[in-house]
Amino acid sequence: MGIQRPGETAQSKREESSPANGGTPADPELEEANNKLTAISEKQKEQVRKLEAENASLLGQITEIKVKASKFTDDDYAHTDLFKHLRSQYDDVVKRINHLEATNVQLREEAEKYRSERTAYKIQVEDETQSTIAEKEAQLMRAETDLARIRNARDELLADQQMRKAAQDQKKTSSLKLQELADAREARITALESESQRLRLQIEGSKSDDNINDMPLEELRAKYTSLERQYSMLNTELTSMQTAYTKFATLASQKVTDFGAMEEKVARLTAEKSKADQKFFAAMKSKEARDVEVRTLRMQSSKTSDIVAQLKESESTTRSLVSNMDKQASETKEALNAALSKHRAIQQQLTESNILMEGLKHQVAELKGLSLSKDSTLGSTTSALRQAETEVAGLKQSLSDTKKSLDNWKNKSLGNSSSEYEMLRTLALCTVCRRNFKNTAIKTCGHVFCKDCVEERLTSRSRKCPNCGKSFGSNDHMHITL
Numbered sequence: 392m393g394i395q396r397p398g399e400t401a402q403s404k405r406e407e408s409s410p411a412n413g414g415t416p417a418d419p420e421l422e423e424a425n426n427k428l429t430a431i432s433e434k435q436k437e438q439v440r441k442l443e444a445e446n447a448s449l450l451g452q453i454t455e456i457k458v459k460a461s462k463f464t465d466d467d468y469a470h471t472d473l474f475k476h477l478r479s480q481y482d483d484v485v486k487r488i489n490h491l492e493a494t495n496v497q498l499r500e501e502a503e504k505y506r507s508e509r510t511a512y513k514i515q516v517e518d519e520t521q522s523t524i525a526e527k528e529a530q531l532m533r534a535e536t537d538l539a540r541i542r543n544a545r546d547e548l549l550a551d552q553q554m555r556k557a558a559q560d561q562k563k564t565s566s567l568k569l570q571e572l573a574d575a576r577e578a579r580i581t582a583l584e585s586e587s588q589r590l591r592l593q594i595e596g597s598k599s600d601d602n603i604n605d606m607p608l609e610e611l612r613a614k615y616t617s618l619e620r621q622y623s624m625l626n627t628e629l630t631s632m633q634t635a636y637t638k639f640a641t642l643a644s645q646k647v648t649d650f651g652a653m654e655e656k657v658a659r660l661t662a663e664k665s666k667a668d669q670k671f672f673a674a675m676k677s678k679e680a681r682d683v684e685v686r687t688l689r690m691q692s693s694k695t696s697d698i699v700a701q702l703k704e705s706e707s708t709t710r711s712l713v714s715n716m717d718k719q720a721s722e723t724k725e726a727l728n729a730a731l732s733k734h735r736a737i738q739q740q741l742t743e744s745n746i747l748m749e750g751l752k753h754q755v756a757e758l759k760g761l762s763l764s765k766d767s768t769l770g771s772t773t774s775a776l777r778q779a780e781t782e783v784a785g786l787k788q789s790l791s792d793t794k795k796s797l798d799n800w801k802n803k804s805l806g807n808s809s810s811e812y813e814m815l816r817t818l819a820l821c822t823v824c825r826r827n828f829k830n831t832a833i834k835t836c837g838h839v840f841c842k843d844c845v846e847e848r849l850t851s852r853s854r855k856c857p858n859c860g861k862s863f864g865s866n867d868h869m870h871i872t873l
Contacts, residue, residue: 427788434784438777445773453762473747477740488729506711517700528689564649568642575638582631585624823857832871836861839871 819828827841838858845868848854855862 423788423792426792427785430784430788431781434780435777438780442773449766456758456762471747471751473743477743510707513703521696568645571638571642575635575642578631578635578638582628582635585628585631588624830870830872831868833861833863834867834869835863842870 821827821829821841821844823840823844827843829839829841831842831845832839833845833856836856836859838856840857844857848857849865854864
C-alpha cells in the first residue's frame with residue numbers, strides 16, 4: 392500500500408494537470424508510471440538487502456549478548472563503572488600506604504640521625520662543661536693563690552706602715568724630747584753664765600774685801616750694788632736651776648714610763664706574735680685539711696658526674712627501647728587495623744559485587760526489555776523509513792517528469808509567450824538581489840523577498856523592509872511557495 396500510494400497520487404496529479412494545460416497523450420503517462428514503479432522496486436530491493444544485513448548483524452549481537460548474559464567474565468566485571476571506581480580507590484589506598492611507609496622509613500632514619508646527633512652533642516657539651524669546670528677550678532686555684540699572696544703583701548704593707556708610723560711617732564717624740572733638752576740646755580747655759588758672772592764678782596769682791604775698812608763710801612755703795620746684783624743673779628740661777636731640775640725630772644720620769652710602756656708593749660707583741668703564729672699554723676693545718684677535702688670532693692664530684700652520665704645514657708637507652716617498643720606496638724596495631732580494614736573492605740567488596748551482580752541481572756533484564764522495545768520501535772521506524780524513501784523516490788521521479796514536461800512546455804511556448812514569461816519571471820524574482828525567486832514573506836507588511844536577502848537583513852541588523860521601511864524581527868517572516 393505504501394508503494395501504490397505515491398504512484399496513485401502522482402498519476403492523479405498528472406491527470407489533473409494534463410487537461411488543465413491542454414493535455415498530453417496517454418503513452419508518456421504510462422512510461423512515467425512504469426519508470427516510477429521500477430525506481431520504487433529498485434529502492435525496495437536495496438531496502439530489503441539492508442534489512443537482511445541489519446537482521447544478520449542484530450542476530451549476531453543478540454547471540455553475543457545472550458552468551459554474555461549467561462556467563463559474565465572477569466573482563467565484563469572489569470569494564471563496569473563500580474569495578475573501575477573500586478579499582479581506583481584500591482590503587483589510591485595502595486599508593487597512600489606506600490607513601491606512608493616511605494615517609495615512616497624516612498622519619499625513622501631522621502630520628503636515628505637526630506638521636507646520634509643528640510648523643511654526640513650531649514657528649515660534646517659534657518666534655519666542654521668538664522673542660523670549662525677544670526679551667527674554672529684552675530682559675531679559682533690561681534685566684535686563691537693570688538688572694539693569699541695579696542693578703543700576705545697586704546699584711547706586710549700594714550706591718551711596714553705600722554712600723555713607719557711608729558718610727559714617725561718615735562721621731563716626733565724624740566724631736567720633742569730634744570727640744571726639751573735644748574731648752575734645758577739653754578737654761579743651764581744661762582744658769583752657768585750667771586754663775587760665772589757671780590763667781591767673777593765674788594772674785595772681784597774677795598780681792599776688795601781686804602780693804603773694806605779703808606774703802607770710801609762710794610765704793611761701799613758700788614760693792615753693795617754688786618752684792619745686790621749677785622743676789623738677784625743667785626735668785627735667777629736658783630729659779631733656772633729649779634726649772635731645769637723639774638724638766639730633767641719630768642724627762643726622766645717620762646723616760647722611765649716610756650721604757651716601761653715599751654717593755655709592756657714588747658711583751659704584749661711577743662704574746663700576740665706567739666698567738667698569731669699559733670693561729671697561722673692552725674690556719675695552715677686547716678687549709679691543708681680543706682685542700683684535702685676539696686680534692687676528695689672533686690674526685691667524688693667527678694665520680695658522681697660519671698655516674699650521672701652513665702645513668703643518663705642508660706635512661707636514654709631505656710627511653711629509646713621504650714619508644715621502639717611503643718613504635719612496634721603501634722605498628723602491629725596499625726597492621727592489625729589495616730588487616731581488619733582490608734578484611735572489612737573485602738567483605739564490603741563481596742557484598743557490593745553481589746549487589747552489582749543483582750544490579751547487572753536487573754540491567755540485563757531491562758536491556759532485554761529495552762532491546763525488545765527498541766526492536767519494535769526499530770521495525771516501525773524502518774517501515775516508516777522505507778515508506779518515506781519510497782515516497783521520496785516517487786516524488787523525485789515525478790519531479791524529473793515535471794521538469795521534462797516544463798522544458799517541453801518552454802520549448803513549445805518560447806516563440807508565442809516569451810514576453811509573458813519574462814514578465815512572470817520578473818514578478819517571481821526577488822526585487823532586492825534579482826537572482827533568486829521569492830520564497831519568504833514578511834509578516835508585518837506582507838512584502839515578499841528571497842530567503843537569502845531576509846537573512847542578510849537579519850544578520851546585518853538592518854531589520855527594515857526594503858520596499859516600505861517597516862521594521863521586522865527574527866520571527867516575523869515565513870516561507871511561501873509561489
